[in-house]
Amino acid sequence: MQKIISKLEILCLKIKNIKFEVSGDIDQISGIVAGDINGVANLGQIQGDLLNDIQKLTQVSADGKYHLKDLLDQLQLAITEETELNNLEKTEALDQVRKLAKAAQDPQEGKMKKLAQRATGTLQAISTSLSKGAKLLTAWKKVGPVILTFFKLL
Structure with a gap:
């Protein structure tokens, strides 16, 4: 789970205006939001x-x-x-x-x-x-x- 969050954080640093939230177990990741919401x-x-x-x-x-x-x-x-x-x-x-x-x-x-x-x-x-x-x-x-x-x- 921590590795996935770290990868998402790195990805967010590379792509501007992306927001995300991760919750749950590794096989139940939910709540990824992208774009200019x-x-x-x-x-x-x-x-x-x-x-x-x-x-x-x-x-x-x-x-x-x-x-x-x-x-x-x-x-x-x-x-x-x-x-x-x-x-x-x-x-x-x-x-x-x-x-x-x-x-x-x-x-x-x-x-x-x-x-x-x-x-x-x-x-x-x-x-x-x-x-x-x-x-x-x-x-x-x-x-x-x-x-x-x-x-x-x-």
């Missing part, structure tokens, strides 16, 4: 938190024509469907949308405006790094200017 768990948590934050914005108008909730919903959908982003990148992008939803609750307060400025900058950087046909880039080009105007960042 944390990224998947974080993605689901961020999506749930973001959904709750967006729901609070039902009456916030971005420009008299669009509701901010709808714009953030479009970004969330584009991010989750974006095939050019891995789970870690999706988690980061969704976290930025969540920050925008939080900032929209008091958009003129200094800290919230700075939060929105950083979040929009990060989303713009993420989206413009993608190919021309990427869903997130297309969505950002459509909703980004309206969001920037809402927070008076243009």
Whole structure:
């Protein structure tokens, strides 16, 4: 049993982001987990938190024509469907949308405006790094200017 654990520890040192747990007798090894499990768990948590934050914005108008909730919903959908982003990148992008939803609750307060400025900058950087046909880039080009105007960042 100890030799197997040592071999797994050596293997884990060679391969990044592998986590494992070994229990039981040598012929009953169980619980080996590999891959970026944390990224998947974080993605689901961020999506749930973001959904709750967006729901609070039902009456916030971005420009008299669009509701901010709808714009953030479009970004969330584009991010989750974006095939050019891995789970870690999706988690980061969704976290930025969540920050925008939080900032929209008091958009003129200094800290919230700075939060929105950083979040929009990060989303713009993420989206413009993608190919021309990427869903997130297309969505950002459509909703980004309206969001920037809402927070008076243009």
